Amino acid sequence: MGQPPTKPPPGYRKTSLEERALKFDSGAPVTGAVAIGDAIASTFGDGTVRFFDPSEDAPAEVHAHNGVILCCAADRKHLLTGGDDGQFLRIAPDGTVDELANFGSKWVDCVAASNGLAACSSGRVAYIWTSGRSEATELEHSSTVGGLAFDAKGSRLAVAHYGGVTVWEQKKHRWKKSKLFWQGSHGAITFSPDGKFIVTAMQENALHGWRLRGKIDLAMTGYPSKAKSFAWAGKTPYLATSGGYEAICWPFDGPQGPMERPPLCVAQHGDNLATCVEAFPLLNAVFVGFQDGAVLVSELEDSKDVMALRGPTGIEVTAIAINQPQSHLLVGDAKGHLLWAPLKK
Amino acid sequence: MVSTEQVPVTVLTGFLGAGKTTLLNRILTEQHGHRYAVIVNEFGEEGIDNDLVVDADEEVFEMNNGCICCTVRGDLIRILSGLMKRADQLDAIIVETTGLADPAPVAQTFFVDDDVASRTKLDAIVTVADAVHLDAQLGEHHEAEEQIAFADVVLLNKTDLVDAAGLDAVETRIRKINPYSKIIRTTRCEAELNAVLGLDAFNLDRIMEFEPDFLESDHAHDHDDDITSISFVSEIPLDIEKFQKWFGKLLQTRGQDILRSKGILNFSNTTDRYVFQGVHMLMDASTMGAWPEGQPRNSRVVFIGRNLDSMGLKEGFESCKAE
Numbered sequence: 001m002g003q004p005p006t007k008p009p010p011g012y013r014k015t016s017l018e019e020r021a022l023k024f025d026s027g028a029p030v031t032g033a034v035a036i037g038d039a040i041a042s043t044f045g046d047g048t049v050r051f052f053d054p055s056e057d058a059p060a061e062v063h064a065h066n067g068v069i070l071c072c073a074a075d076r077k078h079l080l081t082g083g084d085d086g087q088f089l090r091i092a093p094d095g096t097v098d099e100l101a102n103f104g105s106k107w108v109d110c111v112a113a114s115n116g117l118a119a120c121s122s123g124r125v126a127y128i129w130t131s132g133r134s135e136a137t138e139l140e141h142s143s144t145v146g147g148l149a150f151d152a153k154g155s156r157l158a159v160a161h162y163g164g165v166t167v168w169e170q171k172k173h174r175w176k177k178s179k180l181f182w183q184g185s186h187g188a189i190t191f192s193p194d195g196k197f198i199v200t201a202m203q204e205n206a207l208h209g210w211r212l213r214g215k216i217d218l219a220m221t222g223y224p225s226k227a228k229s230f231a232w233a234g235k236t237p238y239l240a241t242s243g244g245y246e247a248i249c250w251p252f253d254g255p256q257g258p259m260e261r262p263p264l265c266v267a268q269h270g271d272n273l274a275t276c277v278e279a280f281p282l283l284n285a286v287f288v289g290f291q292d293g294a295v296l297v298s299e300l301e302d303s304k305d306v307m308a309l310r311g312p313t314g315i316e317v318t319a320i321a322i323n324q325p326q327s328h329l330l331v332g333d334a335k336g337h338l339l340w341a342p343l344k345k
Numbered sequence: 346m347v348s349t350e351q352v353p354v355t356v357l358t359g360f361l362g363a364g365k366t367t368l369l370n371r372i373l374t375e376q377h378g379h380r381y382a383v384i385v386n387e388f389g390e391e392g393i394d395n396d397l398v399v400d401a402d403e404e405v406f407e408m409n410n411g412c413i414c415c416t417v418r419g420d421l422i423r424i425l426s427g428l429m430k431r432a433d434q435l436d437a438i439i440v441e442t443t444g445l446a447d448p449a450p451v452a453q454t455f456f457v458d459d460d461v462a463s464r465t466k467l468d469a470i471v472t473v474a475d476a477v478h479l480d481a482q483l484g485e486h487h488e489a490e491e492q493i494a495f496a497d498v499v500l501l502n503k504t505d506l507v508d509a510a511g512l513d514a515v516e517t518r519i520r521k522i523n524p525y526s527k528i529i530r531t532t533r534c535e536a537e538l539n540a541v542l543g544l545d546a547f548n549l550d551r552i553m554e555f556e557p558d559f560l561e562s563d564h565a566h567d568h569d570d571d572i573t574s575i576s577f578v579s580e581i582p583l584d585i586e587k588f589q590k591w592f593g594k595l596l597q598t599r600g601q602d603i604l605r606s607k608g609i610l611n612f613s614n615t616t617d618r619y620v621f622q623g624v625h626m627l628m629d630a631s632t633m634g635a636w637p638e639g640q641p642r643n644s645r646v647v648f649i650g651r652n653l654d655s656m657g658l659k660e661g662f663e664s665c666k667a668e
Contacts (some may be wrong), residue, residue, distance in 0.1 A: 028432035046432035084399075084427055107427065123402070143404050144420055162406055162419060185406050185419040203422055203458070205411055225459060246424055311554045336432075 017309045017329070023343035025061070026050070027327075030332025032072040033321035034079065034231040039093055040321045040330040041079040042338065043069035049079060051093045054328050062095045066211055071120075075113035080120070082108025086311050088120040088127075100129060101136065110147055111311050115154030121145035122182040126159050126168075128175070139168055139175060147189035147200060160186035160200045165210070167198070180210045182217060192239070192252050199239060201227050207241060209250075211257060218259055220250060225273050232285040233279035234300035238264060240286040247288040249300060268297035287329070289317025296333050310339055351466040354425070354438045356451050357541055358492040359473030360482050361444035362501040367497075368473060368534040368541070369441060373397070377538060379436035382428055384421070386443045397435075399424050403443060405450045408457060415626065417454040422461055429464045437542055439467065445488045447497040449604070449625055455547070456627040469546035473524075473534065475535040477509045483522075486589035489570045493519055494594050494604045494649045495624075497546035505532040522572050523649055525607075549620045551633050572604065576647040577662045582613035583644050584667040591661045599656050600626030608646035611636070613667035 028046035031253075036286075039053040046145075047065035051337035065083035071078045079091045083112070086103040088111065103122040110121040126145055128138040139159065147160035157168045164181040182281030185203035192199070197218070199209040207227050209218030220227075234240075238249035239258075246268040250258040267274070267288040276289035284301045293313030298306040310331060319332035322343075331339040350430040359365045369383055382397045404420045421440065424618070428435060438453060448470055455467040472492045479501075482489040493499060499519055504512055516528055529536045547549050588610065596603065621630035636642045648658060 029430045044432070045430040068427060068432075070430070074423050105398065107424075109423070109427075117353055123400075130515055142400055144423070146423070162404055183407065184409050185404075185422075187423075203406075206409070 003029045015308050015310060017341050017343070018311065018339070020345065021339045022113065024338040024340070026336040026338060028336045029334050030319045030336060030338060031069050033319035033330050033332055034072055035321055035323045036074050036093060037077060037324055038327075040323050040328065040340075041072065041091075041093070041167065042072070042319060042321070042330060042332055043072045043079075043081055044292045044336065045069070046095055047083060047085070049081065049091055050338075051079075052328070052330055053093070054323070054342070060093065060095060060098065062091055064089055064091055064097055070107060070109055071111045073111045073113045075118055076116075080111045080113055081120055082120050082122075084108075086122070088119070088122075101127060110145055112148040112150050112157070114150030114152070117150060117154045117157075119147055119148050119150070119157060121159070124161075126157065126190075128168075129158060137175060139166075139177075141166055144188040146185060146203075149189045149191055149198075151191040151195045152193065153195070156191070156195070156196050158189050158191060160189040162186070165189065165198060167199060167212075172183075177275050180215060181212075182208045184208075188228065188230070189230070190230060190239070192257070193237055194252075197252060197257050199230070201230065201241075205243065207239075211255075211259075215260075218257060220258065223248070229274075229276045231277045231279045231286065233277075233281070234284045236300070238286075238300055240277045240279065240288075240300075242277050242288075244274055245269070245271060247274055247277050247286050247298065249286065264300065266300065266304055267296040269294055269296060272312075276317045276320050276324060280322060280326065282326045287320045287322070289320050289331060291316045293317060293333055294318065313337065351464060352429075352433075352435050352438055353468035353543060353545070354440060354455070354465050355468045355544075356448060356470045357439055357441045357473070358446065358448050358470065358491070358495070359444065360478070360486075360489055360502075362478070363473040363475040364500070364531075364534045365441055365443075365473050367502075368500070368536075369439065371534060372439060372538060372542070375538065376391050380433065381542075382435050382438045384424055384438065384440045386441055386446075389540065397519060399428070401440075403446060404641050415453060415457060416450040417457050419452050419615075421451065421454050422458050425461050425465055435475045437468070439542070442611070445486065446486060449491070452495065452624045453627055456624060457627065467547040468542065469497040469544040470495045471541050473500045473502055474515075474519070476501050476503045476512060476515055476530075480518060483518060487571060490522055491604065493522045493526070494572045494574075496523060497544060498541060499523075499526050499528045500534060500536055500541070501528055501530045502534055503532060504530045522574065524574055524576075525647060525649075547629075549622065549629060549633065568614065572649065573652055573653055574647060574649040575653050575658060576645065577659060579611075579644045579662070579666060580641075581666045582611050582642075583665045585612045585614060585619075587667075588612070588665040591665055595656065595661065596626050596628060597649075598624060599652075602652050603648055603650040605649045606647065607649075609633075610644045610646070 028044040033042040034110045049062040050059040052059045067085040071082045088101040090098040106122045112119045118129045126139045143162035159166045168175040186200040188201040206225040207220040223243040227241040229242040240249045245266045249264040272290040272292045278287040285299045295310040315333040401420045408415045609618040617632040
């Protein structure tokens with residue numbers, strides 16, 4: 001692994017985070033990053049998983065998939081991954097790989113985990129594994145699954161697809177469904193922390209939300225590009241989203257959520273589009289990665305102070321993750337460069 | 346921003362049994378030193394086993410953008426985005442459509458979706474036609490006509506099963522629908538791959554090369570074919586404002602019936618050539634530098650579609666001439 005080949009612009013001074021960061025060039029696009037306890041797991045376009053642990057000098061590498069790792073999620077102390085090789089894997093930081101399912105030539109497009117439940121999707125079917133049972137429950141949908149999310153308790157699974165969302169709720173060991181409709185194609189999906197709202201990223205320049213009580217629609221539009229990344233941040237909480245020229249943060253306090261309220265917009269970076277966001281709970285802040293490689297951090301509540309963490313590199317930020325103790329940050333980009341750094345000096 | 350090279354995407358259409366799978370197997374198995382990914386539909390004629398084959402669902406959805414005929418292939422957006430995350434660069438991607446598919450949503454995906462357009466580009470629409478059955482299929486299924494109408498290349502396959510007169514007749518029928526496609530006669534899809542892939546037919550630069558048969562412009566056509574084509578040429582320069590007003594309204598109101606449109610225009614107030622091409626209501630246009638020395642400086646447009654007679658195209662085009 002060497003240094004990234006791109007040079008910063010003339011006159012550019014390294015940020016203090018860059019001064020103390022470890023930099024890697026993995027050679028394959030970074031497709032995801034997620035905290036696993038103290039460590040952060042990152043996934044790559046060549047099927048590799050790397051675990052970055054603050055107590056280790058170098059990341060632990062696991063050659064997991066024979067192809068692109070399309071999706072990942074933290075499952076307590078393990079990482080769940082889905083790939084274009086049809087494998088759904090559970091990977092331990094010590095390198096142990098368990099194959100939970102193999103769909104052959106079909107891609108595993110989405111994964112999710114919560115409270116001992118693990119889920120993945122391939123084509124139109126979502127599969128749920130309950131801990132201690134080897135057989136998965138199959139949930140079929142009318143079109144390809146674009147996103148999966150459990151609520152915090154693991155009692156509901158929201159599945160995004162064409163034309164809306166199917167919410168599956170576990171009642172007496174059976175999964176019962178209800179539907180939310182909105183025309184278009186729905187991808188990444190999330191429950192609000194209180195479980196009262198569901199939001200999807202669409203294959204258009206918009207997000208769509210529903211307040212579950214009364215199935216009320218929330219259209220979150222006006223983006224100059226697709227809002228592919230989002231994170232719940234701040235005490236309010238806000239749903240911070242990418243896709244704009246700054247992080248567009250929708251307030252979800254109160255019974256109406258963001259209905260008829262303007263979003264909070266933070267961390268503007270010239271005319272660069274935000275491509276990736278991650279919450280920084282310790283400071284009620286949000287990390288924002290941009291298409292030119294820059295990463296900013298902005299507070300969300302009382303003050304809106306912004307600080308540059310990483311300067312422009314010319315390569316789109318595709319992943320940002322903070323570990324659970326909130327001591328270390330990992331940034332990855334579309335060409336496989338990684339920055340791994342302690343947040344405090 | 347660091348510019349990323351766009352991977353060319355070829356759309357392969359054709360009716361069931363025409364020979365698409367034969368062509369795909371050749372593309373995947375021939376020793377050509379290139380890496381091609383193939384996106385096949387779920388209900389393919391026969392299995393193709395290769396780790397660079399991806400199953401697709403042909404999930405067409407309407408955009409919420411107010412454009413009434415703007416349908417795109419959602420599955421394609423997802424799959425192309427996944428393929429672009431590979432560590433190794435692909436040389437090309439081929440999208441096979443089901444026999445009864447309308448090629449428009451595939452093509453429109455490249456006009457409408459920014460992610461798709463930034464990393465990939467539509468290379469050409471290649472239609473495999475069965476020389477034995479095409480004539481009957483054209484009469485029975487509007488999709489067969491659309492596949493011919495959209496084609497940049499028609500592989501007229503199974504020519505060994507039809508006599509010379511029959512081949513000429515079917516070629517004439519193809520020409521009536523689409524006089525601008527390149528027709529390649531084959532028996533088992535054995536065309537050179539470079540006649541099918543890497544054509545860059547949707548590049549505005551390449552529109553300069555299209556030479557429709559203007560002697561036949563305004564030709565009378567038989568009304569047994571639903572889809573027809575029509576072309577016009579003007580030696581008198583056009584007025585840019587008049588043209589944009591007429592053409593914009595035409596695509597807006599009749600875009601559903603206009604399958605493809607292309608043109609090179611000579612505007613009165615500029616020395617640059619202006620080129621455009623459209624798929625239904627969506628259009629790409631650009632100035633393309635000065636007219637080359639010694640070449641005629643005229644305006645040429647072509648339309649392929651339904652009900653072209655009712656659109657007043659000739660009068661509309663004539664009215665764009667500068668005073």
